Amino acid sequence: MIYDRQYYLDTFGVTERDIAELAAEGLRSGGDFCDLFFENTSYRDILLRDGEVSSGGFHIDYGVGIRVLCGEKTGYAYSESTDMPSMRAAARAAAAITAGVAAVGDRRTSDHRHFGRPNPAADRYPMLQDWRTADVAAQLPMLQKLESLIRAKDARVVKVIAMLSSQVSDILMYNSFEEMKYDTRPMGSLVASVVFAQDGAIENKSVSRSFRKGGEMLTDALLEELASQAVQGIDERFAARRPKGGRMPVVMGAGASGILLHEAMGHAFEADFNRKGQSVFSGRMGERICRQGITIVDDGTIRGNRGAVNFDDEGVPGQYTVMVEDGILTSYLHDRISAKYYGVAPTGNGRRESFRYNPIPRMRATYMESGEGSAEDIIASVKKGIYVDQFANGQVKIGEGDFTFYVKSGFLIEDGRLTMPVKDVNIIGNGPQALADIVAVADDLKIDDGTWTCGKEQSCPVSCGIPTVLVNNLTVGGE
Amino acid sequence: MDHTLTAQERALAARCLEIARAKGAQKARVTLNKSCMDLIGTLNGEVDKVSHCLDRSISIALFVDGKFGSFSINRLEESALEDFIDKAIATARLLEADPCRDLPDPARTARDATGGRELGLYDEACLAMDAGRRLELALGASIFKETAPGDNWTLVSEEAEYSDSVFDTLVMDTQGLSCRHTETSFEYGVEMTIQDSEGNRYSGYWWNSKPRLAELGADGICAVALERAVAQIGPQSLRSGKYRCVVDTECASRLVTPLLNALGAYAVQQNNSFLCGKLGEKVFSEGLTIMDECRRCGETGSRLFDSEGVATTEHEIVSQGIVNEYFINTYMSNKMQMPPNVEDAIRPKVKPWPKAGLDREALMRRCGEGILVTGFNGGNSNSSTGDYSFGIEGFAFKDGRITHPVREMLMTGNLIGLWNSLLAVGDDARACKSKLIPTLAFENVDISGE
Numbered sequence: 001m002i003y004d005r006q007y008y009l010d011t012f013g014v015t016e017r018d019i020a021e022l023a024a025e026g027l028r029s030g031g032d033f034c035d036l037f038f039e040n041t042s043y044r045d046i047l048l049r050d051g052e053v054s055s056g057g058f059h060i061d062y063g064v065g066i067r068v069l070c071g072e073k074t075g076y077a078y079s080e081s082t083d084m085p086s087m088r089a090a091a092r093a094a095a096a097i098t099a100g101v102a103a104v105g106d107r108r109t110s111d112h113r114h115f116g117r118p119n120p121a122a123d124r125y126p127m128l129q130d131w132r133t134a135d136v137a138a139q140l141p142m143l144q145k146l147e148s149l150i151r152a153k154d155a156r157v158v159k160v161i162a163m164l165s166s167q168v169s170d171i172l173m174y175n176s177f178e179e180m181k182y183d184t185r186p187m188g189s190l191v192a193s194v195v196f197a198q199d200g201a202i203e204n205k206s207v208s209r210s211f212r213k214g215g216e217m218l219t220d221a222l223l224e225e226l227a228s229q230a231v232q233g234i235d236e237r238f239a240a241r242r243p244k245g246g247r248m249p250v251v252m253g254a255g256a257s258g259i260l261l262h263e264a265m266g267h268a269f270e271a272d273f274n275r276k277g278q279s280v281f282s283g284r285m286g287e288r289i290c291r292q293g294i295t296i297v298d299d300g301t302i303r304g305n306r307g308a309v310n311f312d313d314e315g316v317p318g319q320y321t322v323m324v325e326d327g328i329l330t331s332y333l334h335d336r337i338s339a340k341y342y343g344v345a346p347t348g349n350g351r352r353e354s355f356r357y358n359p360i361p362r363m364r365a366t367y368m369e370s371g372e373g374s375a376e377d378i379i380a381s382v383k384k385g386i387y388v389d390q391f392a393n394g395q396v397k398i399g400e401g402d403f404t405f406y407v408k409s410g411f412l413i414e415d416g417r418l419t420m421p422v423k424d425v426n427i428i429g430n431g432p433q434a435l436a437d438i439v440a441v442a443d444d445l446k447i448d449d450g451t452w453t454c455g456k457e458q459s460c461p462v463s464c465g466i467p468t469v470l471v472n473n474l475t476v477g478g479e
Numbered sequence: 480m481d482h483t484l485t486a487q488e489r490a491l492a493a494r495c496l497e498i499a500r501a502k503g504a505q506k507a508r509v510t511l512n513k514s515c516m517d518l519i520g521t522l523n524g525e526v527d528k529v530s531h532c533l534d535r536s537i538s539i540a541l542f543v544d545g546k547f548g549s550f551s552i553n554r555l556e557e558s559a560l561e562d563f564i565d566k567a568i569a570t571a572r573l574l575e576a577d578p579c580r581d582l583p584d585p586a587r588t589a590r591d592a593t594g595g596r597e598l599g600l601y602d603e604a605c606l607a608m609d610a611g612r613r614l615e616l617a618l619g620a621s622i623f624k625e626t627a628p629g630d631n632w633t634l635v636s637e638e639a640e641y642s643d644s645v646f647d648t649l650v651m652d653t654q655g656l657s658c659r660h661t662e663t664s665f666e667y668g669v670e671m672t673i674q675d676s677e678g679n680r681y682s683g684y685w686w687n688s689k690p691r692l693a694e695l696g697a698d699g700i701c702a703v704a705l706e707r708a709v710a711q712i713g714p715q716s717l718r719s720g721k722y723r724c725v726v727d728t729e730c731a732s733r734l735v736t737p738l739l740n741a742l743g744a745y746a747v748q749q750n751n752s753f754l755c756g757k758l759g760e761k762v763f764s765e766g767l768t769i770m771d772e773c774r775r776c777g778e779t780g781s782r783l784f785d786s787e788g789v790a791t792t793e794h795e796i797v798s799q800g801i802v803n804e805y806f807i808n809t810y811m812s813n814k815m816q817m818p819p820n821v822e823d824a825i826r827p828k829v830k831p832w833p834k835a836g837l838d839r840e841a842l843m844r845r846c847g848e849g850i851l852v853t854g855f856n857g858g859n860s861n862s863s864t865g866d867y868s869f870g871i872e873g874f875a876f877k878d879g880r881i882t883h884p885v886r887e888m889l890m891t892g893n894l895i896g897l898w899n900s901l902l903a904v905g906d907d908a909r910a911c912k913s914k915l916i917p918t919l920a921f922e923n924v925d926i927s928g929e
Contacts, residue, residue: 046574049749050814052575052577053574053575054546054547054574054575054576054577054580055547055548055549055574055577055580056548056570056571056573056574057548057549057550057551057567057570057571058550058566058567058570059550059551059552060551060552060553060554060563061553062553062554063553072527073525073526073527073528074520074527074528074529074530075528075529075530076528076529076530076531077530077531077532078532078533079533080533080534080535080553080554081554090531093531094529094530094531096529096531096610097526097528097529099610136570136573137573140573140574140575158750159749159750159751161749193751195749195750195751195863197750201864202750202751202753202755202863202864203863203864204751204861204862204863242866242891245719245889245891245925245927246719246927276522276635276636276638276672277635277636277672277674278635278636278638278672278680278682280680356532356534358528358530392859393857393858393859394857395856395857395858395870396856396857397682397856398682399635399672399680399681399682400679400680400681400682402856402870402872402886402887403856403857403870404856404857404858404869404870404889405857406857406858406859406868407868423861423866424859424861424864424866424867424868425868425889425891426857426858426859426868426869426870426889426891426927428856428857428870428887428888428889429887430887475716475887475888475889475927475928476889476927477868477889477890477891477927
């Protein structure tokens with residue numbers, strides 16, 4: 001959502017002259033670049049527990065972050081007040097980077113102008129119903145209906161917790177290149193956590209949907225979809241066993257398995273790790289890193305998607321960035337600092353949790369494009385392996401590329417057929433090796449709309465997706 | 480510069496309670512937080528980042544006509560607060576009534592935390608910190624420029640952060656509660672990344688954190704991080720099987736945290752805990768005793784009160800394998816019809832067993848042969864069943880001595896089973912952590928590898 005310029009200036013009680021003066025203040029003692037990030041976020045939540053929507057609240061976060069760059073070095077400070085004396089103090093604190101750099105004798109300057117123009121026509125999240133003015137009383141029955149739908153679908157449900165959270169952030173950005181950008185970012189998330197009991201055994205499942213949309217996202221169809229997903233696969237969950245562990249082929253189901261792509265490969269494509277030589281993909285630009293036919297992208301342009309951005313948090317327009325094209329590494333994910341270092345245009349990946357943090361390269365919606373095979377054929381091609389449809393708690397070591405993922409649910413594959421349900425095991429591997437070991441990609445790309453949040457130093461909303469793929473050699477934990 | 484709460488800010492908290500009552504709340508609790516952190520990040524022995532963070536926020540829990548809501552704001556002008564509380568009360572009134580919501584019984588609340596500095600966690604050295612001193616601390620510990628390549632590795636990067644922080648919290652409620660906790664923290668951490676002769680990268684991290692600057696001792700931290708990176712060169716996979724495992728104190732909390740989470744009343748009340756119905760039962764090995772040592776002067780993690788203002792106590796959470804308590808706050812007490820205590824383990828400590836004084840090397844000698852786990856990489860545990868599967872990194876050892884690093888290994892089982900196969904608990908927990916979990920040794924652990 002993008003309102004007019006004056007709306008944002010009024011929200012933060014500043015004038016164009018004020019913010020220009022602050023940018024100048026940040027560069028008074030040196031530095032190449034200064035930017036300001038104003039934020040006013042309203043967050044609301046309501047929670048259903050034990051059949052009653054009896055807790056909720058709202059939270060307001062307001063302030064401005066000021067950054068001064070000296071070459072690749074960053075000075076950062078923020079103020080929770082937007083009166084000029086407080087903001088000047090923050091600008092001076094950020095400018096301390098110039099003294100720090102001088103002290104160690106490494107001062108660089110650059111007159112490079114970065115890419116980026118206002119483009120209101122590309123609004124990727126028009127908000128038809130503003131969460132800030134939505135009637136909370138009207139939202140309570142939605143949670144109650146969601147619980148009823150879930151209970152009606154499965155008699156084994158013993159507990160349901162449902163939560164609706166929403167936030168709207170007004171953002172105003174200005175930099176010393178005199179670029180001013182503004183944006184209003186909505187986000188709505190609906191989560192249901194369900195506990196099931198059967199013959200003394202307990203299982204739990206959590207499902208969610210999250211969109212950069214306003215209150216219009218709350219439809220009966222959404223509730224039905226979420227309730228169906230909440231109870232889907234519970235028979236298998238109760239019947240699931242741990243398989244015998246070892247190295248074997250792994251088929252990753254379309255959709256939420258994309259989190260593996262995010263963790264095990266995507267982070268290693270972020271340019272800050274590569275600039276510092278810490279990524280396993282450092283220095284490999286232009287090289288073949290996986291088979292022909294595999295294309296991996298990071299996309300900030302999907303309308304209403306949790307990872308969508310009109311502008312990133314440096315004011316660079318959101319983009320569709322191809323990281324791997326037909327198996328060749330073609331681009332890292334850049335913020336302004338790394339883009340300057342590599343001599344390329346920023347890719348719109350400079351993101352931050354809030355005005356309290358400086359932006360760093362972050363993913364948006366990361367996914368692999370569809371291939372040409374079918375999911376059925378891929379499963380049929382595996383004599384003995386694992387099919388995974390839900391991962392959780394992934395972790396990767398950027399330098400080594402080693403990753404581990406927890407399998408919430410899946411199946412054994414025996415002689416090309418899904419057989420015994422499996423759960424609570426880990427899959428472990430090495431990102432670049434796993435990428436190289438992808439031997440088949442189906443034509444069924446699915447973007448998952450869950451509440452994915454990336455935790456690289458700061459929290460950032462993202463999404464992920466993948467078609468069904470076959471990795472021919474990973475270690476599966478088990479008995 | 481003093482960044483603790485001013486008298487004017489503290490008065491604002493009291494004023495919020497007055498406003499809340501005037502506008503219709505029968506009861507309210509206000510939590511006023513203020514923190515300030517200065518950080519210098521370095522890359523390869525040069526300054527890479529400086530940041531200054533000053534935060535203030537007010538959170539208010541409102542009890543209105545039997546209804547409850549929690550709200551927060553970081554704009555502390557009184558006019559903004561009036562409007563904020565007005566809207567908050569209106570929002571709370573829209574929710575359904577919940578008779579279980581209440582403030583804690585005043586008799587349970589802390590009365591010995593009025594000044595904030597009773598635990599001796601505040602160091603006035605923070606007042607004298609300036610840019611020059613911080614630069615000295617951030618750059619003084621670097622070894623990047625003096626580190627020569629090893630026989631089979633070169634140093635890729637040294638990424639470090641020095642920070643000093645002040646945290647100040649005031650909790651007040653309409654029943655007369657007024658508790659304050661003030662602490663400082665000085666921290667230095669570094670990640671060293673190396674590359675071996677075959678182009679493989681390895682990273683090692685080490686850090687220290689102290690409430691008092693004089694105790695920080697940043698020298699030597701980079702060398703330890705480098706040593707931890709170099710030690711990982713040439714990892715091998717092991718065959719799947721059952722192994723004795725020694726879990727280093729640096730990562731051992733990963734095995735204790737799921738137990739503590741399962742004791743939380745929110746999980747128990749939702750039937751989402753594998754420790755449901757286990758109160759008073761011997762569930763784990765007799766070697767497992769978990770204490771809450773939360774009132775130790777000068778020790779990181781100590782607190783005199785929880786977020787409700789309830790006084791903490793030092794006691795045993797698990798005694799020789801017997802579960803003594805769930806963590807039950809006022810709300811859950813009313814909901815579950817069980818006596819309340821403190822809402823969480825504040826500063827849990829696993830007691831050494833079978834004797835004091837054992838460290839990691841002693842535990843490896845006791846085990847003879849097995850796997851030393853020095854880090855967990857991903858994985859999870861099922862809160863309902865206690866089944867877990869964790870990626871591990873570490874070393875194989877034989878005759879009590881490390882033989883080689885291991886990679887792509889998984890540790891799988893059930894937490895109750897794991898804690899019943901406890902062999903020994905060390906006495907080497909690092910005091911800089913808020914969870915004091917020493918090195919642990921287990922037998923018959925399922926490990927998946929080749």
